[in-house]
Amino acid sequence: MEFLRLLLVFLHLLGMALLIGTFMLQAKAGPQAPVNKGWLHGTGLQLLTGLILMGLDPLNDEVSYNPIKIGIKLLVLVVIGALAIAFLRKPAAPRWLNPTLGALVVVNVGLAVFWS
């Protein structure tokens, strides 16, 4: 069970790296570029791994997650996914979109690390 939790945390951290990498690619592509699909892949990976980690929590004696913190992280992730989907079919993403999505990812990293 502990190995499964560690594997999910491992994938969850790779998902975070994917979102930050997508932010950099989107910034490099410039203002005329469409929304990078990495936003959707990273959001999906974070959602899946985060929900399974939460689901495993009652089975594990050692860890107990803060439900308010996880709820806020989930809300932030839903906003990231919804914004990415809303502009997916547009030929060019609006200028404010990439910094907003990047800032929301950083908010979730901060919540994960500083709120115990």
Ligand code: HEM
């Ligand atoms: C942009 C979205 C997200 C980012 C960047 C993110 C980032 C992180 C990071 C960096 C950690 C490790 C914290 C540490 O070990 O001190 C973590 C842990 C965790 N995250 Fe997320 N997260 C995101 C979304 C979510 C969502 C949506 C959920 C739940 C539905 C979730 C559930 C969890 C759980 C349960 C842990 C604890 C894992 C453990 O140590 O056993 N995360 N997250």
